[in-house]
Structure formats: structure tokens, C-alpha cells
Amino acid sequence: MIQIEYLLIVSAVMMFAGVFGFLTRRSTLAILLSVELMLNATDLNFAVFNRMLYPDGYEGYFFALFSIAISAAESAIAIAIMINIYRMIKNIQVDELEKMKW
């Protein structure tokens, strides 16, 4: 028997760990991992609020479902870009990426 607000605390820890990683990491792939952490926290929040406010509805449920699909698409494209960048300058650290041209 758990008050469902505690799930919001868990997802807040996840979210702000992601913010910390996003602000301080230097490798672009590590930044992407932090973004995934933040997206996952929002998905959990959608499900929690759906459960808490409308236990018989499914709006937040479907929102989380589509959000998972969109974050999969996002990470696939971002990883393709990273691999392309690595092929050109042999590095994916953010402070080495100075020119954004092909």
C-alpha cells in the first residue's frame, strides 16, 4: 500500500539526474543517455497522473505509449548523426564540434 505521490518523487530524481547529466557531460552520446533518462521520467509521470486522476481513462496511457515510440525514433536519428560526425572528425566530444557543416 503506497501513496502514489511517492512515484512522482522517484520520477523527479530520475528527471533531475538527467538534467545534471545533460548539463555536465562532454560526450554527445552521454548527453543522449541523459535525455533518455528525462524522457523516461516524463513517461512515468504520464502514467502516474493517469492512474491517479482518471483511473478509468487512458489519455496519459496512450501519451506514454506514443512518447516511447517517438523517443525511439529520436534516438535512432541522433545516433546516426553521431556516427556520421565520428566518421568525419573522429571525435564526438561537444567541445570539439565546432563546424556544423557537411
Next chain:
Amino acid sequence: MFVVLAVLIMLSSLATVMTKSIVRAATYLLFVLLGTAGMYFLMGYTFLGSVQVMVYAGGIIVLYVFSILLTEGAKDETFKRKAKDASWGFLLSLVGFLAFTGVVLTHQFKSYVLEAPSETASAVTSINSIGTNMLSTGEGGYLLPFEAVSVLLLACIVGALLIARKR
């Protein structure tokens, strides 16, 4: 069960951003995602939990590990951060976390107690009604976003192939 999952999620998400090796960061992220799937199961959202395991844990993490090994490998020097940047980032995220937690704890939410796995408690989220709602065009139907996501995934396949191809 909730406490175990919550501790797993919180410790792993902190370890994801603290660890030095990026492969280890991806592994800790896998634990975070599996713990989140466990939370969905605990809330009775069985289908959402299995989608989480399949798409996130099975797909995205494997993609990340492949791309880490394809680019810089397991080199440990990915975590050189300036102490000033790190303390600013830590301060910002701590302030955000404290503000959010304060709001959540002081706000009077409609009291809802999470019971043990309750798939039968909500007939709405059964697989049958999920399928019906996802492909219906009427009230509360999700056919348009469903089709939009399919077009998005097609564009994503073409775009990823176009960007990552060898020239």
C-alpha cells in the same frame, strides 16, 4: 516491492550520470528502464510495461551500446568535466529537484493508494480496449496519432539510412 523498485531506479539513475565509463552509464540506464517497467506493472499497466521492456530495454539500449562501441569505444576519458561546470549543474538540478519535491509534497492530491498489481481493477486498460481505442476514429480514438507515428517511423528509417550511409 515498490520500495525495492524505487531504490533501484533512484540509485541507478544517479549512477548513470555519475559513472566514469560510458558503457557502464548505458548499463545503469538499462536498470532504470527495467525498474520503470516494473513500476508500470505495479500500476496495473501491463501493456505499457511490456512495451517499455521491448522498445527501451531491448531496442534503444542495444542501439546505444552498438553506437558507443562504433564511435569512441569504452575509453574512460569521456567524463572529464570542469569542476566549475559540474558544481553549477549540480546546484541547478538540486534547486529544481527541491522545488519540484516541495510542490508535490505540499499539494493536496486526490488520495490514491497503489494496490498490488490490479489488472482486473481497471477494465479500460485491457488489451482488448487498448486495441479498439488505438484503431478507432470516434470519441477517444487514436487512429490519427497512430498513423502519424507510422509515418514518423518510416521517415526515421529513411533519414537514418541517408545520414549514416558511407559516401
